[in-house]
Amino acid sequence: MRDDPRARGGPRTTIVDVTSRIEIRGRDHEGGTPVSVEHRGRPRSEKSRLAVLKATAGLLVDGGYEDLTIEGIAASAGVGKQTIYRWWGSKASVVVEALAEGYLQAPLAAPADTGDLRGDLREWLLGLKAEIEAPEMSRLLQAIMSALTSASETSSAIHEALIQPIMSGLDARFGAHDAARPGELAAKPDFLAEAMGASLLLHVMFARPLTAEWIDQLLDLVVPRSP
Amino acid sequence: MRDDPRARGGPRTTIVDVTSRIEIRGRDHEGGTPVSVEHRGRPRSEKSRLAVLKATAGLLVDGGYEDLTIEGIAASAGVGKQTIYRWWGSKASVVVEALAEGYLQAPLAAPADTGDLRGDLREWLLGLKAEIEAPEMSRLLQAIMSALTSASETSSAIHEALIQPIMSGLDARFGAHDAARPGELAAKPDFLAEAMGASLLLHVMFARPLTAEWIDQLLDLVVPRSP
Amino acid sequence: MRDDPRARGGPRTTIVDVTSRIEIRGRDHEGGTPVSVEHRGRPRSEKSRLAVLKATAGLLVDGGYEDLTIEGIAASAGVGKQTIYRWWGSKASVVVEALAEGYLQAPLAAPADTGDLRGDLREWLLGLKAEIEAPEMSRLLQAIMSALTSASETSSAIHEALIQPIMSGLDARFGAHDAARPGELAAKPDFLAEAMGASLLLHVMFARPLTAEWIDQLLDLVVPRSP
Amino acid sequence: MRDDPRARGGPRTTIVDVTSRIEIRGRDHEGGTPVSVEHRGRPRSEKSRLAVLKATAGLLVDGGYEDLTIEGIAASAGVGKQTIYRWWGSKASVVVEALAEGYLQAPLAAPADTGDLRGDLREWLLGLKAEIEAPEMSRLLQAIMSALTSASETSSAIHEALIQPIMSGLDARFGAHDAARPGELAAKPDFLAEAMGASLLLHVMFARPLTAEWIDQLLDLVVPRSP
DNA sequence: CACTAATCGAGACGGTACGTCTTGTCTTAAT
DNA sequence: ATTAAGACAAGACGTACCGTCTCGATTAGTG
Numbered sequence: 001m002r003d004d005p006r007a008r009g010g011p012r013t014t015i016v017d018v019t020s021r022i023e024i025r026g027r028d029h030e031g032g033t034p035v036s037v038e039h040r041g042r043p044r045s046e047k048s049r050l051a052v053l054k055a056t057a058g059l060l061v062d063g064g065y066e067d068l069t070i071e072g073i074a075a076s077a078g079v080g081k082q083t084i085y086r087w088w089g090s091k092a093s094v095v096v097e098a099l100a101e102g103y104l105q106a107p108l109a110a111p112a113d114t115g116d117l118r119g120d121l122r123e124w125l126l127g128l129k130a131e132i133e134a135p136e137m138s139r140l141l142q143a144i145m146s147a148l149t150s151a152s153e154t155s156s157a158i159h160e161a162l163i164q165p166i167m168s169g170l171d172a173r174f175g176a177h178d179a180a181r182p183g184e185l186a187a188k189p190d191f192l193a194e195a196m197g198a199s200l201l202l203h204v205m206f207a208r209p210l211t212a213e214w215i216d217q218l219l220d221l222v223v224p225r226s227p
Numbered sequence: 228m229r230d231d232p233r234a235r236g237g238p239r240t241t242i243v244d245v246t247s248r249i250e251i252r253g254r255d256h257e258g259g260t261p262v263s264v265e266h267r268g269r270p271r272s273e274k275s276r277l278a279v280l281k282a283t284a285g286l287l288v289d290g291g292y293e294d295l296t297i298e299g300i301a302a303s304a305g306v307g308k309q310t311i312y313r314w315w316g317s318k319a320s321v322v323v324e325a326l327a328e329g330y331l332q333a334p335l336a337a338p339a340d341t342g343d344l345r346g347d348l349r350e351w352l353l354g355l356k357a358e359i360e361a362p363e364m365s366r367l368l369q370a371i372m373s374a375l376t377s378a379s380e381t382s383s384a385i386h387e388a389l390i391q392p393i394m395s396g397l398d399a400r401f402g403a404h405d406a407a408r409p410g411e412l413a414a415k416p417d418f419l420a421e422a423m424g425a426s427l428l429l430h431v432m433f434a435r436p437l438t439a440e441w442i443d444q445l446l447d448l449v450v451p452r453s454p
Numbered sequence: 455m456r457d458d459p460r461a462r463g464g465p466r467t468t469i470v471d472v473t474s475r476i477e478i479r480g481r482d483h484e485g486g487t488p489v490s491v492e493h494r495g496r497p498r499s500e501k502s503r504l505a506v507l508k509a510t511a512g513l514l515v516d517g518g519y520e521d522l523t524i525e526g527i528a529a530s531a532g533v534g535k536q537t538i539y540r541w542w543g544s545k546a547s548v549v550v551e552a553l554a555e556g557y558l559q560a561p562l563a564a565p566a567d568t569g570d571l572r573g574d575l576r577e578w579l580l581g582l583k584a585e586i587e588a589p590e591m592s593r594l595l596q597a598i599m600s601a602l603t604s605a606s607e608t609s610s611a612i613h614e615a616l617i618q619p620i621m622s623g624l625d626a627r628f629g630a631h632d633a634a635r636p637g638e639l640a641a642k643p644d645f646l647a648e649a650m651g652a653s654l655l656l657h658v659m660f661a662r663p664l665t666a667e668w669i670d671q672l673l674d675l676v677v678p679r680s681p
Numbered sequence: 682m683r684d685d686p687r688a689r690g691g692p693r694t695t696i697v698d699v700t701s702r703i704e705i706r707g708r709d710h711e712g713g714t715p716v717s718v719e720h721r722g723r724p725r726s727e728k729s730r731l732a733v734l735k736a737t738a739g740l741l742v743d744g745g746y747e748d749l750t751i752e753g754i755a756a757s758a759g760v761g762k763q764t765i766y767r768w769w770g771s772k773a774s775v776v777v778e779a780l781a782e783g784y785l786q787a788p789l790a791a792p793a794d795t796g797d798l799r800g801d802l803r804e805w806l807l808g809l810k811a812e813i814e815a816p817e818m819s820r821l822l823q824a825i826m827s828a829l830t831s832a833s834e835t836s837s838a839i840h841e842a843l844i845q846p847i848m849s850g851l852d853a854r855f856g857a858h859d860a861a862r863p864g865e866l867a868a869k870p871d872f873l874a875e876a877m878g879a880s881l882l883l884h885v886m887f888a889r890p891l892t893a894e895w896i897d898q899l900l901d902l903v904v905p906r907s908p
Numbered sequence: 909c910a911c912t913a914a915t916c917g918a919g920a921c922g923g924t925a926c927g928t929c930t931t932g933t934c935t936t937a938a939t
Numbered sequence: 940a941t942t943a944a945g946a947c948a949a950g951a952c953g954t955a956c957c958g959t960c961t962c963g964a965t966t967a968g969t970g
Contacts, residue, residue: 041945042935048947069925080948085927146373148432159433186413187448195448198425206386221414221422221448268914269966275916298956307917312958495940496939502942523930534943539932600827613887640867641902649902652879660840675868675876675902722919723961729921750951761922766953909970916965926955934947939940 051077056094057103065146095147100161110169117177118223129210167197192222278304284330292373322374323384337396344404345450356437394424419449505531511557519600549601550611564623571631572677583664621651646676732758737775738784746827776828781842791850798858799904810891848878873903
């Protein structure tokens, strides 16, 4: 939510709530002048929505995706099950929205920029290594990956919310480097970003250790050693 | 698994059934030399074992991992539930064994070897593109990925059964090339294999299209254009 | 109910809505002379009230009492749920009012009067037999009986609306007969009415067949054979 | 259950479990001589069955039929919901069986026999009056009547379990009297029983008071005053 | 050959969660 | 103040599976 001043009273679409419920009515039910109405009935409760996302995040972190249940979310959020089914429709959808709204802080923020591309990436990977090895974080990653693969519809949503940002961040760094020192990179920036991001993510998915040696090899591939 | 040249019907444990219940059998179910060791009671039914794996493969292909149930497998295989729980203990274990025994033919065999590395990889990727776009195959891939992420214990098993072979295949090709024409590759062979495999797998996982353009970019990264 | 000559649209309470919320209304919804009394706000919609009763009757006939829901009534009547809760408060109340207002024509009208008591009763019972055997009617009877037993508060209301009329009809016939030919009846008229009505209703409730033999036996009990 | 030495291990049919699950298998699954088998798998748990009936009776007495839920029964009996659905299939069925097995002691046992028919019936009715006026008993009666009308299939079951015994008891008494003093009764014994039973039951159903006056009137109808 | 022991298919068991349905309340804008 | 609309918390519905258990029936080895 954060800085999103969504107007109250209007039914809103979530990331996954593709079929918008808003219908324009040309006319009221009994007589009167044609009015353009946006909705009738009680508006969606923003309070409940946030409670659901928050509860989901909490349960996910300490319990994993498999043990996460709609009933559990509802109970923990103090919300009726129907409210969840009305607006999300599946466990994965809720997780995706919680991710998108920042309730699940995935430990994969963009690398810093000190001007030294290789150094920055290296720092970033080493930081990730530390973060990922925390059991809480590893459970969260597992959970996100599960949400991903459990429902094909959410796959693109997660790709946008989680994968894309990483790729974009890397892409921007490679792009800037390429602009400053043309010809130094082995391939087009966006592609380097993908190769590096993919290697990293697959590594994380399979819970393989991010050794310093592996990191150096990865860097060798995508960015030339400083002369 | 790996270097376990398990003779059909011989004493075996499953991949993931860590706490093996059967250590040594006196005799094969059908044929083989009698080995006298302590063991009493009815021996495990190989027939049932195969029926389970076969049923699992079938149900997985048309239904996906989420809809796969132990009860469904048992019913479809004409087997008691207890038999499954006795020998496997979890859904993922069965899937992994079915995969390992080749009942689930993942469409990611190794590239051919015509001497032209770039050309071979290109052909391989184009073949994959065609295969992956078949709905049946895409369902299977989704299923495998789900089995992977649903249970962390199986993660390494699948990595070995599915990911490793691809990586190894690529690694061998890159290694051979490197030996023949040292210095031509941008990085160490095993690492090129990983970068390429990871990019590919992530692409497949997220069901993103394998365009010809993307393929060429990927090749540019890992193998030099023929002069 | 009974002696409540309720003018359409005038101030009314329902049969069971004990705590009447509306005492006096200034004016009818449609037409009628303005009566100046304290009352503010939108008046109750007679249209909605009738729509509810009609919808209830319809749903009850094809679906039975168990499948009747407040939501269903509201939707079918094009009325808000709150309107029903405001004015009736329970499913049974609506059914009772629908019954009282004649929307549910129970097939138990009074017997004709041709002067021949036994013959009249016989004709009446034979007519009932035919009616009751129609599946639609049997469903309605079941529904009414269910409404009866489901809520103890409505029990007396239904007794008044459904049972009493029958009993009264019979009582009047027996009474007239007794006045005309004193001493011919086996018991006091009101009691004969009850015995006969009760036998009949229990028979109907348990969906037992009204055979000609049974009818004759019943008549033998309560009214002497014509000499 | 009580004195019913139902053989253990065989699936049993309840009153309402019309479709027996027993199938005769001519032959075992894999080879062997033809065997006539009565069942396979774990036998039905008599313990669970009794727990369900007992819990139902308890909940019914203090709570009524409306508030009785399958979930409540299951929880109270320490039984899975599926066990109830497997063997009964509806709330009413359970209630009917509980009634049939004597867990719900309906307060309508047969009248005593002191040789004085009218006196016995009078005592019986006065006893009922006292019993019925107890709030616990009135709740139970309501509950039984609700179970009756809520499901048409159970109607005949309840008729057999509850109504029939009363009718039979009365019938026997009237029959004996008729045999001893022919011509004294106003109608055939079975019919007197029905008229009297019906009057009584309808009275009870509608929770109308059993006044002494009403009792005497009823008796006047069906049994002659002692000379 | 009998006996012992482990497995087999079958299916009932106590549970948990599902996704749907309904209840009775509440909150809008419109009348 | 009442209306239609419809979201809300609550909780029961009936179903589907879980993983365990308890049957009778196999099917080997051991005595």
